[in-house]
Amino acid sequence: MPHSNKSGMPGNRTIVLIGPMAVGKSAVGYQLAQQLGAAFVDTDVVIVGNHGAIADIFAGRGEHAFREIEARTVAGVVEEAEGSATVISLGGGAVLDSGTQQLLSRCTVVYLECDAETVASRIARNSGRPLLAGDAMARWASLLATRKPVYERLADLVLDVRHGSVAELGRRLEEALRVFAAAKQEVEN
Numbered sequence: 001m002p003h004s005n006k007s008g009m010p011g012n013r014t015i016v017l018i019g020p021m022a023v024g025k026s027a028v029g030y031q032l033a034q035q036l037g038a039a040f041v042d043t044d045v046v047i048v049g050n051h052g053a054i055a056d057i058f059a060g061r062g063e064h065a066f067r068e069i070e071a072r073t074v075a076g077v078v079e080e081a082e083g084s085a086t087v088i089s090l091g092g093g094a095v096l097d098s099g100t101q102q103l104l105s106r107c108t109v110v111y112l113e114c115d116a117e118t119v120a121s122r123i124a125r126n127s128g129r130p131l132l133a134g135d136a137m138a139r140w141a142s143l144l145a146t147r148k149p150v151y152e153r154l155a156d157l158v159l160d161v162r163h164g165s166v167a168e169l170g171r172r173l174e175e176a177l178r179v180f181a182a183a184k185q186e187v188e189n
């Protein structure tokens, strides 16, 4: 059952943030949820809570096992969110799973678009991202090149996160979501 707009949610769908590592999915997602009075769920955090550190899952069981855990986790979180006001931030590679792609068609999906220059300093100070081992920037750029078409195809909205604080991006995203929801409502009426 779709939730009402009492919480201040733009539209009646769960909002899901996607995009590559370190673009701000967790930070902007949390900020947006605060603004909307909505619940916030970060699927990487759920995975860590249930299965331990992501780097340990990759090291001990491999990426394939991680992707299976991730797909199950995302499905559980998206299903649980239905009917309540929720913002979800996904891990960078979660959108590669075809089941997840199908589930996202029920949500309002926002792609946080960024460039290597902007994320460079954030990636340099982070050690918990197994897929960025070695030359982190080269890995980041290569992953983005492969995944960009998927992010773009799934996105209802694209938010340029190259400039602005997390608070500013939260405000900009809320405004864009309200315009999107109003346009959608008009088409449906």
Ligand SMILES: Nc1ncnc2c1ncn2[C@@H]1O[C@H](COP(=O)(O)OP(=O)(O)OP(=O)(O)O)[C@@H](O)[C@H]1O
Pocket (backbone or CB within 6 Å): 019, 020, 021, 022, 023, 024, 025, 026, 027, 028, 044, 089, 090, 091, 092, 122, 129, 161, 163, 164, 165, 166, 169
């Ligand atoms: N617009 C911004 N301005 C300044 N710092 C930012 C901005 N967005 C995010 N950050 C910071 O960059 C770091 C990475 O952000 P965050 O963890 O939200 O990225 P993510 O997309 O969730 O990455 P991952 O895919 O690894 O989960 C954090 O320290 C966050 O506070």
Ligand SMILES: O=C(O)C1=C[C@@H](O)[C@@H](O)[C@H](O)C1
Pocket (backbone or CB within 6 Å): 020, 021, 044, 054, 090, 091, 092, 093, 094, 128, 129, 130, 131
């Ligand atoms: O881009 C990716 O494939 C990943 C991103 C992170 O959010 C984590 O989900 C994990 O490190 C894998």
Ligand SMILES: [Mg+2]
Pocket (backbone or CB within 6 Å): 025, 026, 027, 042, 044, 089, 090, 091
């Ligand atoms: Mg995150």
